[in-house]
Amino acid sequence: MACETMAAPIERICEDLDAQVTLSAPLAKHTWFGVGGGCDALVQPRSEAALSTLLRRCAEADIPVRVLGQGANLLVSDEGVDGVVLKLDQPCFSGWQIRAHGDAELVQAGGGSDMARVMHESVREGLGGLEPMAGIPASVGGAVRMNAGGRYGAIGDVVERVTMMDAHGRATTHERTAIHFDYRHNDLPQGLVLSALFRLQSGDKAALRDRVVEIMKYKKSTQPMAENSAGCMFRNPTLPSGERVSAGMLIDRSGLKGLTAGSASVSPAHANFICVDKAGGHANDVMRLVERVVAQVQQSQQVTLQTEVVFWRRGDRAGAMQ
Ligand SMILES: Cc1cc2nc3c(=O)[nH]c(=O)nc-3n(C[C@H](O)[C@H](O)[C@H](O)COP(=O)(O)OP(=O)(O)OC[C@H]3O[C@@H](n4cnc5c(N)ncnc54)[C@H](O)[C@@H]3O)c2cc1C
Secondary structure, X not given: OOHHHHXXXXXXXXXXXXXXXXXXXXXXXXXXXXXXXXXXXXXXXXXXXXXHHHHHHXXXXXXXXXXXXXXXXXXXXXXXXXXXXXXXXXXXXHOEEEEEEOOEEEEEEEOOOEHHHHHHHHHHOOEEOOHHHOOOOOEHHHHHHHOOEEOOEEHHHHEEEEEEEOOOOOEEEEEHHHOXXXXXXXXXXXOEEEEEXXXXXXXXXXXXXXXXXXXXXXXXXXXXXXXXXXXXXXXXXXXXXXXXXXXXXXXXXXXXXXXXXXXXXXXXXXXXXXXXXXXXXXXXXXHHHHHHHHHHHHHHHOXXXXXXXXXXXXXXXXXXXX
């Protein structure tokens, strides 16, 4: 179905729903790259019931639905993306609360809540476990979906339970014991993260704060945090020996730091970051540069890099819920 023909059915589907609907919405301002086109409709549901009905109707009408977090691991093509893009930023999806539970404390956070705020609030309350998320821009849903993390730990380490909604609007609950978390991956089913429950530990407030400061300091000294990027573009590959190696190191060894394609460049500060000009940048330049990096690393290091960043394009169902 062509993009122009989707706006009308989406408008009809949303007519009686408790949701904010923006047809032909630009998405660049919703992503950290700050480039790319729009979607047929950006929908911000105001209740779980509205979200569920919307999903069911879109599935029946074969309209693709994607969920946007903070857009920190996302590239939308210059031509935009078909169908509905959901943003869970209304109060029913973006709150969180702390609950005491024996010697641990549980934090319940909506899928659309800001991971950084949840982490900082927890630290302020003397609860440890989320500090590895320092310097990782994310919604709670995006962090759980990607199993965000790094050298200090990953979100999966503290996940206790995840509540999801599938493409037909049905909610399901997944206990920690049934979820396998791996490097930037987990085996949660397709669908959107409605909320997550984290198991945190009481700790010394000052020590937790110092840890966050230390992690932020490390990130600022090694990553181009102020540039327009989506963090690491490529997954760290596993060699035939079973060893996982740094994609940044392979790109650096291939002599590609500073390589450009139009408005996109390989960061001289961190070779796994592809940055794009703040003014006049193009998503298609990023895609061209990704192809060049993959080809040149393949040629010089005999390793095929896979992207970690999610790409949304028109006429392509990648990233859609159904
Ligand atoms: C400066 C910078 C530094 C970064 N450093 C790190 C790092 O150290 N470690 C790391 O892991 N990542 C890092 N990233 C990448 C990014 O922060 C993470 O991948 C983060 O988890 C993305 O969350 P998001 O909410 O922005 O997701 P988005 O970018 O909006 O979406 C990413 C994917 O998650 C899906 N998604 C979003 N919300 C939901 C939801 N509620 N339910 C289901 N799926 C959802 C989207 O559909 C999409 O497929 C960095 C990014 C930047 C810009």
